[in-house]
Amino acid sequence: MPTQNPEPRTQNPAVKTQNPVVKIIGGGLAGSEAAWQAARRGVRVRLYEMKPQKFSPAHQSPFLGELVCSNSLRADSRESAVGLLKEEMRRLDSLIMAAALATRVPAGKALAVDRGEFAAHITRVLEAEPRIEIIREEVEAPDPEATTIIATGPLTSEPLAEALGGLTGQQHLHFYDAIAPIVAAESIDLGKAFRASRYGAGDDDLNCPFSEAEYATFFEALTSAEQVPLKAFEAPRYFEGCLPVEIMAARGFRTLLFGPMKPVGLVDPKTGRQPFAVVQLRAENREGTLYNLVGFQTKLKYGAQERVFRLIPGLEQAEFVRLGSIHRNTFIHSPSILSAYLNFLNYPQVFLAGQISGVEGYVESAAMGLLAGINAARQILAQPLIIPPRETAMGALIAHLTNTTTKDFQPMNVNFGLFLPLEGRIPKKLRGAAYAERALKALEGWMKPGEDS
Ligand SMILES: Cc1cc2nc3c(=O)[nH]c(=O)nc-3n(C[C@H](O)[C@H](O)[C@H](O)COP(=O)(O)OP(=O)(O)OC[C@H]3O[C@@H](n4cnc5c(N)ncnc54)[C@H](O)[C@@H]3O)c2cc1C
Structure with missing residues (x-):
C-alpha cells in the first residue's frame, strides 16, 4: 500500500501496545467515525462521550454525531473540494457519509440532512456494533500510554483541555481561532x-x-x-x-x-x-x-x-x-505537534481527530476521524500506519495540518488551494473535475475497499 505524502515526519510508524483497545474521547463527528473505522478493522473500541451528563455550550441532544449548527454538509458535487472529500470518505466506507445518505433532505446542490435522524442513525449503528462499548462519561485526562484518539471538538471540556495543554505545551493549544481571509x-x-x-x-x-x-x-x-x-x-x-x-x-x-x-x-x-x-x-x-x-x-x-x-x-x-472569522475553538498547533499519521510526535499512542486537530467543518472533522480511526486500529494490530495520497482531499488536509511553512497556522476548510497544483493550464471551469479525477485515481491505487480490514 504505497503512501505518497510529501513529508512523512520522523515517526515510529508501528507502536506495539499492551492494551488491545482503542480509547476514543468524544462521540461527535470525528469520534463516531473513528470508532466505526477502528471497529470494522476488528479492533475493540471504548468510546467516551460526556453527554448527557455534561453538555458543551453548543450541544443539546444526547445522540452521538450531533450537528451543532447548520444541517448542511455543504456542496455535494465531487467537482468541489468538499464534495470530493465526501466521495473519498464514501469509498472508505464512512459511517458519517452513510448516515447522511440515509437521512438526506432536499437542499439543491448541497448535501443536507435531518439532523435528529442523522445523529440517531449514527448512535444506533455504533450501539449495535459489538466491538464498540459506549461509555457516557467525561474524560479529564488522556492516558498517553494507551492507544487513544482525542476527538473532543472545538468546545472540549475544560479539564481535558488543560490536560491536553500539559501534553502539547500550553503555547501550542489555542482557545480561539483568529482567521484572516x-x-x-x-x-x-x-x-x-x-x-x-x-x-x-x-x-x-x-x-x-x-x-x-x-x-x-x-x-x-x-x-x-x-x-x-x-x-x-x-x-x-x-x-x-x-x-x-x-x-x-x-x-x-x-x-x-x-x-x-x-x-x-x-x-x-x-x-x-x-x-x-x-x-x-x-x-x-x-x-x-x-x-x-x-x-x-x-x-x-x-x-x-x-x-x-x-x-x-x-x-x-x-x-x-x-x-475570516473569530470563534471560540479549541485546537492545537498541529504543525508543531502532530505527525502526518495524526498521532503526537512525542506521544505516538495518542491521536487527534476532528476540529481540535486543526481542520474546520463537519466533513473535514469526520474525515480526520476516519484517518485517525484507521491508524489507531493499525497501531493496535502492529501494522504500519498510513497517510492518504497527497493528491486526495484527505491528503491535502493532512498537508495543511503538517505544513510547517505557515507562519500563522489556523483551522481550515478543505479547498483546492491546499491541493498540489494541476499540471498544465486547465480552464477554470474544468479544474474541479481534473482535481477529482486525479484524486480518485490516487485513492484507488492506495487502498482498495476492505484491503486492510
Ligand atoms: C457553535 C458552532 C457552530 C458550528 N457550526 C458549523 C456548521 O454549521 N458547519 C460546519 O461544517 N461546522 C460547524 N462548526 C465547526 C465544526 O465542524 C463542528 O464543531 C464539528 O462538530 C466538529 O466535529 P468534532 O467531532 O471535532 O467535534 P464535536 O462534533 O463537537 O464532538 C465532540 C464531542 O466530544 C464531547 N466531549 C467534549 N469534551 C469531552 C470530554 N472531556 N470527555 C468526553 N466527551 C467530551 C462533546 O460532548 C461532543 O459530543 C461549528 C462549531 C461550533 C462551535
Missing part, C-alpha cells in the same frame, strides 16, 4: 500588488498599495460593514495581538497605519514611493497557490468581507478560498 494566488492582480519585504528583509510578501483616497474609501466601508453577532459563550476576550481588523479600525482613522496596514519600509516599484497604506499578502503554503491577508482576522459577515476586501487594490477580482 485567504485568496487564490492566481486571482491577485499583479499589475497592482508588488513583491517586497519590509526594509528588504526576509521572504518577499505581496503588497497591495493604497493611495490616501483609496484608504479613505476602504476605511469607511470597513468601519460601517455588518458584523456577525457573538454567541452567548463567545464573550469577546480578544488578545491585542489578534484583534478583529474592524475593531482596530474603529479606534481611529490612522490606527491601521500603525498596525496591519503599515506602509513603512515598503516602496512601490511603480511609483518609487512609499504608499499611504499597504495590505500585505503572505504565502500560505509552499506551493504559493494561496495567500493570506496578514492581520485581517475579522468578525464581519461573509458577504461584507467579500465586498470590503475587494476594495483592496489588487484584490478587485480576488477569489476568497477562506473568509
Whole structure:
C-alpha cells in the first residue's frame, strides 16, 4: 500500500501496545467515525462521550454525531473540494457519509440532512456494533500510554483541555481561532500588488498599495460593514495581538497605519514611493497557490468581507478560498505537534481527530476521524500506519495540518488551494473535475475497499 505524502515526519510508524483497545474521547463527528473505522478493522473500541451528563455550550441532544449548527454538509458535487472529500470518505466506507445518505433532505446542490435522524442513525449503528462499548462519561485526562484518539471538538471540556495543554505545551493549544481571509494566488492582480519585504528583509510578501483616497474609501466601508453577532459563550476576550481588523479600525482613522496596514519600509516599484497604506499578502503554503491577508482576522459577515476586501487594490477580482472569522475553538498547533499519521510526535499512542486537530467543518472533522480511526486500529494490530495520497482531499488536509511553512497556522476548510497544483493550464471551469479525477485515481491505487480490514 504505497503512501505518497510529501513529508512523512520522523515517526515510529508501528507502536506495539499492551492494551488491545482503542480509547476514543468524544462521540461527535470525528469520534463516531473513528470508532466505526477502528471497529470494522476488528479492533475493540471504548468510546467516551460526556453527554448527557455534561453538555458543551453548543450541544443539546444526547445522540452521538450531533450537528451543532447548520444541517448542511455543504456542496455535494465531487467537482468541489468538499464534495470530493465526501466521495473519498464514501469509498472508505464512512459511517458519517452513510448516515447522511440515509437521512438526506432536499437542499439543491448541497448535501443536507435531518439532523435528529442523522445523529440517531449514527448512535444506533455504533450501539449495535459489538466491538464498540459506549461509555457516557467525561474524560479529564488522556492516558498517553494507551492507544487513544482525542476527538473532543472545538468546545472540549475544560479539564481535558488543560490536560491536553500539559501534553502539547500550553503555547501550542489555542482557545480561539483568529482567521484572516485567504485568496487564490492566481486571482491577485499583479499589475497592482508588488513583491517586497519590509526594509528588504526576509521572504518577499505581496503588497497591495493604497493611495490616501483609496484608504479613505476602504476605511469607511470597513468601519460601517455588518458584523456577525457573538454567541452567548463567545464573550469577546480578544488578545491585542489578534484583534478583529474592524475593531482596530474603529479606534481611529490612522490606527491601521500603525498596525496591519503599515506602509513603512515598503516602496512601490511603480511609483518609487512609499504608499499611504499597504495590505500585505503572505504565502500560505509552499506551493504559493494561496495567500493570506496578514492581520485581517475579522468578525464581519461573509458577504461584507467579500465586498470590503475587494476594495483592496489588487484584490478587485480576488477569489476568497477562506473568509475570516473569530470563534471560540479549541485546537492545537498541529504543525508543531502532530505527525502526518495524526498521532503526537512525542506521544505516538495518542491521536487527534476532528476540529481540535486543526481542520474546520463537519466533513473535514469526520474525515480526520476516519484517518485517525484507521491508524489507531493499525497501531493496535502492529501494522504500519498510513497517510492518504497527497493528491486526495484527505491528503491535502493532512498537508495543511503538517505544513510547517505557515507562519500563522489556523483551522481550515478543505479547498483546492491546499491541493498540489494541476499540471498544465486547465480552464477554470474544468479544474474541479481534473482535481477529482486525479484524486480518485490516487485513492484507488492506495487502498482498495476492505484491503486492510
Ligand atoms: C457553535 C458552532 C457552530 C458550528 N457550526 C458549523 C456548521 O454549521 N458547519 C460546519 O461544517 N461546522 C460547524 N462548526 C465547526 C465544526 O465542524 C463542528 O464543531 C464539528 O462538530 C466538529 O466535529 P468534532 O467531532 O471535532 O467535534 P464535536 O462534533 O463537537 O464532538 C465532540 C464531542 O466530544 C464531547 N466531549 C467534549 N469534551 C469531552 C470530554 N472531556 N470527555 C468526553 N466527551 C467530551 C462533546 O460532548 C461532543 O459530543 C461549528 C462549531 C461550533 C462551535
